[in-house]
Amino acid sequence: MTQPLERVRVPSAQSETMTDQHGRSINYLRLSITDRCNLRCLYCRSCEGLKMLPHDQMLSYEECLELIAVASTLNISKVRLTGGEPFIRKNFLHFLERILDAHPQLDMRLTTNATLLGGKIPALKKIGIKGLNISLDTLDRAKFQRITGRDFFLPVRGAIDQCLDYGLRIKINVVAMKGINDDELAAFIRLAENQPLDVRFIEFMPVGEKTVWRPDQVWTSREILQQAQEVVQLKPVTESGKRNGPARMFEIVGGKGRIGVISPMSSHFCGQCNRLRITPDGRLRTCLFSDKEYRLRPILRSSKLGREHLRRVIIRAGKIKPMGHEILAAQGRQGSVCRKIMSAIGG
Ligand SMILES: Nc1nc2c(ncn2[C@@H]2O[C@H](COP(=O)(O)OP(=O)(O)OP(=O)(O)O)[C@@H](O)[C@H]2O)c(=O)[nH]1
Numbered sequence: 001m002t003q004p005l006e007r008v009r010v011p012s013a014q015s016e017t018m019t020d021q022h023g024r025s026i027n028y029l030r031l032s033i034t035d036r037c038n039l040r041c042l043y044c045r046s047c048e049g050l051k052m053l054p055h056d057q058m059l060s061y062e063e064c065l066e067l068i069a070v071a072s073t074l075n076i077s078k079v080r081l082t083g084g085e086p087f088i089r090k091n092f093l094h095f096l097e098r099i100l101d102a103h104p105q106l107d108m109r110l111t112t113n114a115t116l117l118g119g120k121i122p123a124l125k126k127i128g129i130k131g132l133n134i135s136l137d138t139l140d141r142a143k144f145q146r147i148t149g150r151d152f153f154l155p156v157r158g159a160i161d162q163c164l165d166y167g168l169r170i171k172i173n174v175v176a177m178k179g180i181n182d183d184e185l186a187a188f189i190r191l192a193e194n195q196p197l198d199v200r201f202i203e204f205m206p207v208g209e210k211t212v213w214r215p216d217q218v219w220t221s222r223e224i225l226q227q228a229q230e231v232v233q234l235k236p237v238t239e240s241g242k243r244n245g246p247a248r249m250f251e252i253v254g255g256k257g258r259i260g261v262i263s264p265m266s267s268h269f270c271g272q273c274n275r276l277r278i279t280p281d282g283r284l285r286t287c288l289f290s291d292k293e294y295r296l297r298p299i300l301r302s303s304k305l306g307r308e309h310l311r312r313v314i315i316r317a318g319k320i321k322p323m324g325h326e327i328l329a330a331q332g333r334q335g336s337v338c339r340k341i342m343s344a345i346g347g
């Protein structure tokens, strides 16, 4: 249950670490810079007739920079840029440069479908990007077209090889779906065995009111790991120090890369959740699964309300961040857990 915002006390220190009512430290922001995408992935935004945000409702790069500046005063040390497809937004590379110029210490990450990466990899490297999370749910060209609605498998596959040539660290995100890509486990394992990259299988989540998700399509992490162990020997990666996120990673004995699982459906990691999300129209979403959002854009655009006000709203909202698995449990096993679609949240 959430508390009304006005009852939450906010300390007035200039730089502070955010901790929520469950004792979770918040130090990671996922900033979605667009709801637009050149793919139509069936698990994310397959529905026809999607309404896109008008441009004037999307945060400008200046407003995003202001948000990142405010986040850095709250000891947010990691910012992931996502979308929609972030590379679809004009002057995105220049925006990345501006972020790193202003915040050289920031751990800045990107999640992309890699369709538009071709030719940009040397520039990314020069800007100081060390790695990319790339979505790829199949190693088969025809199936790629069936899942994403577009025939862009070859450019994506090429971009992954080019990233590796340039020494960028690659994590491949595979949405694990029974009846769709569960016949490709061995092929993905071979990819991680032969290349120095991570392949992470994400359990299919029922996000978006028109989701095509069905419970019988969830290919669980437990099943994936059991099946993987029939193909290769796996050694759990034990995290030294603080937990780095929801993925559980495994080395492939004798291989170059690793495989991992992200299990939002079967073994929730909400107790360690350290993240906030900002939607492209500047709404703070404190949990992926909760449609409760806090409108930051009017504050950013106000001539009267300043940075301190923005900080306070973020701190107050962060304080009452929900436990997403409780929302999922309350929703039952049939429908979607939240109304907004993934491409409008950022994953
Ligand atoms: N339910 C839930 N799913 C998440 C959360 N974070 C990530 N995921 C899922 O995992 C996917 C992969 O996330 P990425 O964008 O690659 O980011 P990440 O897992 O934080 O990546 P790293 O920081 O590299 O570990 C997301 O798109 C979501 O589908 C979370 O907080 N809650």
Ligand SMILES: C[S@@+](CC[C@H](N)C(=O)[O-])C[C@H]1O[C@@H](n2cnc3c(N)ncnc32)[C@H](O)[C@@H]1O
Residues within 6 Å of the ligand: 037, 043, 044, 082, 083, 084, 085, 086, 111, 112, 113, 133, 134, 135, 173, 174, 175, 202, 203, 204, 205, 206, 207, 342, 343, 346, 347
């Ligand atoms: C919304 S996309 C945005 C970034 C970029 N367009 C991409 O695909 O990497 C971020 C991540 O969300 C994941 N995702 C989208 N819908 C999902 C769902 N229903 N269940 C699990 N993961 C999902 C995608 O696989 C992707 O890795």
Ligand code: SF4
Residues within 6 Å of the ligand: 037, 038, 039, 040, 041, 044, 045, 083, 084, 085, 113, 135, 342, 343
């Ligand atoms: S998962 Fe990414 S690439 Fe696929 S439709 Fe969603 S936003 Fe686009």
Ligand code: SF4
Residues within 6 Å of the ligand: 268, 269, 270, 271, 273, 274, 275, 286, 287, 288, 289, 322, 323, 324, 325
């Ligand atoms: S479901 Fe919500 S609380 Fe749980 S890990 Fe995801 S964002 Fe965090």
